[in-house]
Amino acid sequence: MKYKSVFDIIGPVMIGPSSSHTAGAARIGRAARTLFGKEPVWAEIHLYGSFAKTYRGHGTDVAIVGGLLDFDTDDKRIGKSLEIAKEKGMQIRFHEDEAATEHPNTARIRIGDGKEEQELVGISIGGGKAEITELNGFELRLSGNHPAVLVMHNDRFGAIASVTQILAKYEINIGRMEVSRKDIGKEALMVIEVDQNVDDHILKELEDAAHILQIAKIVD
Incomplete structure (x- = not known):
């Protein structure tokens, strides 16, 4: 198993119009990728609150997929992540979920490769920062502020x-x-x-x- 940081991608340079909707979303996607330990073959991405309402205009969709592709927040490829994922054969589906959540910028990401699956819930808390609040049904608090x-x-x-x-x-x-x-x-x-x-x-x-x-x- 390759060990690396879930939260090693925040920096002063970020792609996208909104740190919450792009950089934070990319961190959630990359956290899912890192904890899964490999590139997924498919992803079901449920977006809630303002994520669901504005994800196309603010680039939340390309940011999350960029994270799943292991791109940094300042990686210029994020803007083309949907095309890159399609070229790799990664099947991506977005769902605009109307369920109430505690935080307006919430994403639930299910990923798999045909053998294993993982489900993660993350929130973008502003300034390009994200927290992971659930992993495979376990509630947790991960902010990346400490090892x-x-x-x-x-x-x-x-x-x-x-x-x-x-x-x-x-x-x-x-x-x-x-x-x-x-x-x-x-x-x-x-x-x-x-x-x-x-x-x-x-x-x-x-x-x-x-x-x-x-x-x-x-x-x-």
Whole structure:
């Protein structure tokens, strides 16, 4: 698995007329791509609130797809991302959803490659910044303001301890941690914010720990 930042694409130069509707949207798309770990074959993109009302005029559609293609916010190819995705054979569908959401700039992105699927909810909070609020049915808070490790694991005794012990061994301090699960004994998700970036060899050790299914990191 290739580790890289979900939130490594914000910068002073942004493509598009609106930081919220373009740069923030691109960050949501790229977060989905990074957490999926590979380029998706298809994407179902549901847009809510002002995203749904203005996404064509403000470039939200090309920005999200540009993120799915792993483009930076200042990448000039974002403007042609729909054409590039079509050339690659990526199937994209947009849905203007009227459901009420807590934030006006909300996108729900389902992606897959025929073998695996992922669903992510992100919000664009202004200034080109984005937060991920849901991943595969798990509620979470990811802003990219601090280094973090996402750990998908089986809900078993000792799973959390195995992760925290490894981090402690390498003197990595935990600033915030939240754990959620879908049901007793099913899949669970740890979101661990730490004080420094976690090296890839530590992530490999975490991935090999008991009951761990998948690891992703967010660098500062």
